[in-house]
Amino acid sequence: MARADDSTLPPRPRARAGSSDEPRSPDDTVAFGMRVAGAWSWRILVVAGVVALVGFLVVQLRSVAIPFFVGVLLAALLVPFCNWLQRKGWPKWLAVAVNEIAVIAVVAGLVTVVVFQVRSGLPGLQAQTLTRYDELKTLLLDSPLHLTEADINGYADALLTALRTDSNALLTGALAVGSNVGHILAGVLLALFTTLFLLIDGRGIWNWIVRLFPNRSRAAIVGGGEAGWLTLTTFVKVQIIVAAIDAVGIGLGAFILGLVDGRGFPLVIPIAIAVFLASFIPVVGAVLSGAIAVFVALIYLGPWQALIMLGVVILVQQVEGHILQPLLVGSVVKVHPLAIVLSVATGGFVAGIPGALFAVPLVALLNGMIGYIARGEWRTNPHPSVADVTTPTTPIPVRRARRASGT
Structure with a gap:
């Protein structure tokens, strides 16, 4: 078969600028999966940055944050009981006072019992610890391990150093609440005040926080x-x-x-x-x-x-x-x-x-x-309490009725 002359073939259309044959922007050369991964990545980085910032602020303000969190946990325990007392006809001030006094009494009672028990038993524990240590040292000296008293003392010092280091690491957060009696008392008072105000007006505090966000x-x-x-x-x-x-x-x-x-x-x-x-x-x-x-x-x-x-x-x-x-x-x-x-x-x-x-x-x-x-x-x-924080001109039931009717 004779080969067709190139002059008889129709001319090829030239690619126009902006056509689908050429990328319109550098982003078009990136695969779709990579663009999805990038979109997720920068959002994850933003969330991680916000979490890191909040954590940094909490650590810097730990003397305030730790008592506040303790107060929130106490309030989470006491709010249902306080509400139950009010449903039984108790005045709100009396229900709140009973809960707050109960917390103070329980904490003071536990501290008192522990202090008196430890004061009475600690001297005997110290003396008995020294006795057991001497018995262990004698046992190791007479054992086939051929340990000397210097070896035993060195091992004991190393063990005490390791325990002291680990204890300091564990107690860093606890001691951060207060390095002396004044700071500890301030933390206790802050925790009690947090619990008190959450019992009195926890709903109002939460509604104020919610109103900071868009409707x-x-x-x-x-x-x-x-x-x-x-x-x-x-x-x-x-x-x-x-x-x-x-x-x-x-x-x-x-x-x-x-x-x-x-x-x-x-x-x-x-x-x-x-x-x-x-x-x-x-x-x-x-x-x-x-x-x-x-x-x-x-x-x-x-x-x-x-x-x-x-x-x-x-x-x-x-x-x-x-x-x-x-x-x-x-x-x-x-x-x-x-x-x-x-x-x-x-x-x-x-x-x-x-x-x-x-x-x-x-x-x-x-x-x-x-x-x-x-x-x-x-x-x-939506939760019934949403009506307390929404704009009065557009309450939730009205908006739902409008959507249902198509208006």
Whole structure:
């Protein structure tokens, strides 16, 4: 077949500027997946920057932030009871006064009991510790390890230095609340005042915060705040139950061990109170505070009794970790136990004991708020209290009626 002459072929159309054959901008040369990744990346960086800024401000203002957070947790515990008293006919001022006085009485009572118990038992504990140390040193000197007294003293000094360093790291956040009695008292008063004002006008404070946001976003913020507050209050009540069970379990185990041994178990009440307070740090709190009971058993009673006490602590921790946490705390927080452990570890690394204490309540609060906003319930069924913070000229029911009628 004869090849067609090129002169007989129709001319090829030239690509015009701005046509689809040529990129109109440098962004058109970037793959769609890369553009999506870039859009996500800068938004993630902005969110991370805001979170880092808030964390930096909290750390810098920790002398105010820690008492404030303690006051919020106390309010989360007391607000439902205060509202219940008012529904029973109590005046608001009387219900608030009863709750505030109850908090002061409980804290003062716990501090008084611990101080008197420790003052009476600490001298004996110190003397018995020195006795056990001398017995251990004699045992090591006579052992086949061929250790000298200098070696033992060196190991003891290294152990004490390591414990002192770790204790300082753990107590940094706690001591940041106040390095002396004046700062501690100021922190206690700030926590009590925070609790008092939240009991008196918590709703008004929240409404004022919501009004800082645009009117169209207030339904989501109000609903998310209500969901987060409900989760927080339930978490605090459940955590008190878990902490009480841990304290009773370890304290009762120590008491029975001392009763069976015949010599008694000293400092049972301070140990139980320490376990109760430490159990507000989920998963690890009961174990760390239970180590005190194991140490006291080792010093006063002996190694076999210390092993039994260790078994009691592990048993209580297993009951908490496999029964109480999944059934009670897990159903409230709705966060996987691994996430709880990581949040506690992260909080402790960043802010010491206060960070570990507030990590899980913060996760519970954010999980409730974000979950509510993500479900979109505020679009179709806004919370009734939204009407208190919306502009009077365009209330939520009117807007919903207008959308339903198409006007």
